[in-house]
């Protein structure tokens with residue numbers, strides 16, 4: 001089995017993006033990304049810190065907006081409206097989850113689709129499902145780049161997606177369908193999940209269930225992308241990250257992504273690439 005090195009691939013993509021940012025800067029365009037974090041959800045704090053650090057490294061201007069957990073929806077919507085009209089801001093990202101009392105759907109609807117670097121706005125979701133361009137969610141985009149590094153021809157391959165979230169499961173299923181895979185979307189309530197996964201040439205595990213997919217669920221020669229990142233604490237109180245897949249049991253697979261070092265780094269790299277894409281589109 002070949003481990004797919006997400007860190008190396010993310011580094012290469014970040015380098016390409018930094019070169020694109022520099023080329024735009026030479027034309028007088030400073031690429032800018034606004035990141036909004038509401039409340040103090042601990043994992044979100046970590047993700048946002050990383051996103052801001054990588055944004056700066058690529059030479060992208062970041063506009064960080066940290067709002068208290070009791071921020072009203074109207075205040076958040078007013079901020080988004082201002083960013084929508086700010087020409088220095090090419091991408092807007094609202095970190096999820098939002099605190100209770102704020103309707104995430106209404107917030108995502110308020111982001112200008114051309115600045116929606118997460119690809120969560122209904123216009124971009126619709127564009128993805130009709131294959132008509134638009135901004136594509138970062139983690140699914142990263143999954144496809146990781147798959148592209150080992151798969152030349154997708155046509156007719158059986159792909160099984162585990163997870164039906166709007167952030168990963170549904171969009172990655174759309175991308176695989178666009179490549180003419182035969183896609184089965186499963187989730188935590190699916191009956192006979194191991195048998196279904198055994199039919200797959202491509203497995204994308206995004207259930208958020210650590211160690212769910214065992215080695216004997218995976219067909220010899222299959223390619224496995226593990227999107228799960230769950231922090232678990234062992235008996236000695238040590239914490240570590242666990243994927244949805246028992247990576248150690250995949251000796252018979254063709255290729256697979258480890259956790260950490262697989263999909264995770266690609267998500268941020270794709271966010272930066274999406275921001276450049278949004279900035280380029282804004283010039284036309």
Ligand code: GUN
Nearest residue numbers: 093094095096097118167
């Ligand atoms: N929360 C978990 N994943 C994501 C993501 O990709 N984007 C945003 N905005 N929030 C998230």
